[in-house]
Amino acid sequence: AQSVTQLGSHVSVSEGALVLLRCNYSSSVPPYLFWYVQYPNQGLQLLLKYTSAATLVKGINGFEAEFKKSETSFHLTKPSAHMSDAAEYFCAVSRSGAGSYQLTFGKGTKLSVIP
Amino acid sequence: ETGVTQSPTHLIKTRGQQVTLRCSSQSGHNTVSWYQQALGQGPQFIFQYYREEENGRGNFPPRFSGLQFPNYSSELNVNALELDDSALYLCASSLASSGNTIYFGEGSWLTVV
Numbered sequence: 001a002q003s004v005t006q007l008g009s010h011v012s013v014s015e016g017a018l019v020l021l022r023c024n025y026s027s028s029v030p031p032y033l034f035w036y037v038q039y040p041n042q043g044l045q046l047l048l049k050y051t052s053a054a055t056l057v058k059g060i061n062g063f064e065a066e067f068k069k070s071e072t073s074f075h076l077t078k079p080s081a082h083m084s085d086a087a088e089y090f091c092a093v094s095r096s097g098a099g100s101y102q103l104t105f106g107k108g109t110k111l112s113v114i115p
Numbered sequence: 116e117t118g119v120t121q122s123p124t125h126l127i128k129t130r131g132q133q134v135t136l137r138c139s140s141q142s143g144h145n146t147v148s149w150y151q152q153a154l155g156q157g158p159q160f161i162f163q164y165y166r167e168e169e170n171g172r173g174n175f176p177p178r179f180s181g182l183q184f185p186n187y188s189s190e191l192n193v194n195a196l197e198l199d200d201s202a203l204y205l206c207a208s209s210l211a212s213s214g215n216t217i218y219f220g221e222g223s224w225l226t227v228v
Contacts, residue, residue, distance in 0.1 A: 045117075046217070102160045102171050103160060104160070105158050107156060108156070
């Protein structure tokens with residue numbers, strides 16, 4: 001069984017400040033991990049994914065995440081927040097290996113950016 | 116732009132009715148999955164189709180059913196609609212060799228009254 005916990009349903013940061021969105025996972029097998037962003041009234045856009053290569057993963061829009069097996073974490077960071085980053089962010093986990101496309105999502109973290 | 120298109124974008128149905136949602140996968144993608152996202156929640160996996168066969172299902176009752184066609188487009192059917200079925204329904208497509216990258220469409224908003 002797999003699960004994802006996102007700490008903090010709502011995070012507010014000032015424009016230019018560090019963004020840190022937390023994600024912890026539980027998986028009985030080596031996981032694949034993902035971060036998706038959802039803008040209001042839109043679908044999900046993939047930010048980045050971890051598939052057992054480099055533990056530090058760089059994504060789009062300046063975001064990156066680090067896989068820490070010992071902490072079962074995959075936190076999302078961005079050095080400097082921009083107004084356009086305001087959205088909801090979802091962490092997700094799936095089983096590793098080809099054919100494993102069932103994603104288990106966290107409940108999401110809504111990011112607000114204060115001017 | 117993910118290349119995954121869904122229709123309709125919004126619809127309203129009455130409790131007890133049936134609904135069909137449609138999805139056109141990204142070109143060449145042979146796997147399609149459907150997710151339900153209730154307001155304020157993360158998406159939940161409904162089922163997945165690979166080469167026209169269902170090969171994975173989440174915790175949803177049998178009144179949620181689907182089809183995948185030879186051109187890899189897909190349908191989600193929901194019978195005997197309940198108020199709690201009101202949600203955003205997301206279609207996602209992927210290619211078996213892509214390392215599990217899954218591309219989502221914009222979704223279909225279903226309201227059951």
